[in-house]
Amino acid sequence: MKQSGSLVCVGTGMTLGAHISPVCRSHIEAADVVFVSVSDALTEQWVSGMNKDVRSLQDLYAEGKSRHQTYREMIDLMMQEVRRGHRVCGAFYGHPGVFAYAPHRVIEVARDEGYQAHMEPGISAEDCLYADLGLDPGRTGCIHYEASQYLLYDRMIDPTALVVLWQIGVVGDRSVSQLVTGMNQRALLAEQLMSVYPSEHEIILYECATLPISRPRMDRIALERFSESEISAETTMVIPALHSPQLNQKVADKFAELAELHTE
Numbered sequence: 521m522k523q524s525g526s527l528v529c530v531g532t533g534m535t536l537g538a539h540i541s542p543v544c545r546s547h548i549e550a551a552d553v554v555f556v557s558v559s560d561a562l563t564e565q566w567v568s569g570m571n572k573d574v575r576s577l578q579d580l581y582a583e584g585k586s587r588h589q590t591y592r593e594m595i596d597l598m599m600q601e602v603r604r605g606h607r608v609c610g611a612f613y614g615h616p617g618v619f620a621y622a623p624h625r626v627i628e629v630a631r632d633e634g635y636q637a638h639m640e641p642g643i644s645a646e647d648c649l650y651a652d653l654g655l656d657p658g659r660t661g662c663i664h665y666e667a668s669q670y671l672l673y674d675r676m677i678d679p680t681a682l683v684v685l686w687q688i689g690v691v692g693d694r695s696v697s698q699l700v701t702g703m704n705q706r707a708l709l710a711e712q713l714m715s716v717y718p719s720e721h722e723i724i725l726y727e728c729a730t731l732p733i734s735r736p737r738m739d740r741i742a743l744e745r746f747s748e749s750e751i752s753a754e755t756t757m758v759i760p761a762l763h764s765p766q767l768n769q770k771v772a773d774k775f776a777e778l779a780e781l782h783t784e
């Protein structure tokens with residue numbers, strides 16, 4: 521039997537006031553308790569205006585504290601209210617399911633305990649970058665990696681595809697407790713990328729606008745200049761394709777054969 525509490529994780533989008541969907545807003549408004557994890561105080565204030573019981577999760581983050589611990593605490597706080605029989609809404613910036621551990625995990629925990637739980641999508645940094653940079657992932661294909669995972673597990677990069685590297689601001693932090701890492705860690709990332717791309721290949725340091733009055737950051741620089749660039753917790757690296765992919769002639773011939781059979 522389903523328990524009476526419920527959970528929904530929603531996305532508030534990236535730009536304050538501009539990106540939230542009607543369905544996400546209505547879940548925030550209808551909840552008994554809203555837990556909010558957004559990137560700035562203004563956005564938190566804006567969400568607070570949508571429900572009389574909005575509680576911030578941002579204070580759970582701290583320099584030197586493992587984010588694994590922070591996520592456990594977030595999940596515990598949300599689940600305590602679900603178990604009390606409340607309708608709980610977790611409001612996360614961007615898309616709650618994109619490079620975000622706690623929203624996925626808390627939904628699993630709630631479902632395992634027999635509660636109704638689901639996620640509603642939001643506009644993520646990924647969505648914004650396609651619009652701002654005029655890039656279509658369908659044109660070349662697109663690979664997304666978390667930056668430390670790319671380095672640590674020697675993940676493959678296809679230079680004919682668009683590549684997006686997330687969390688470059690904390691690259692190399694295995695303790696998962698730093699808010700930003702340094703030039704030496706970024707140099708390691710640049711070095712690994714330069715085994716795939718020429719040092720002068722143009723990369724884009726991207727930060728979408730989080731306020732309707734601000735402009736996105738779209739700094740185009742040579743890869744070799746990356747380690748000395750200013751990087752924040754919000755910066756995403758976008759690497760346009762280096763060259764076109766090679767046609768597989770065997771497959772092209774097969775397609776032609778099949779097309780002929782179809783017309784006979």
Ligand SMILES: C[S@@+](CC[C@H](N)C(=O)[O-])C[C@H]1O[C@@H](n2cnc3c(N)ncnc32)[C@H](O)[C@@H]1O
Nearest residue numbers: 614615618619644645686687727728754755756
């Ligand atoms: C924990 S993930 C959260 C992503 C978020 N859930 C989303 O939907 O975009 C944090 C990473 O998202 C990216 N990010 C966050 N804010 C951003 C912004 N304003 N512009 C571009 N990328 C951003 C950065 O790569 C950052 O390291």
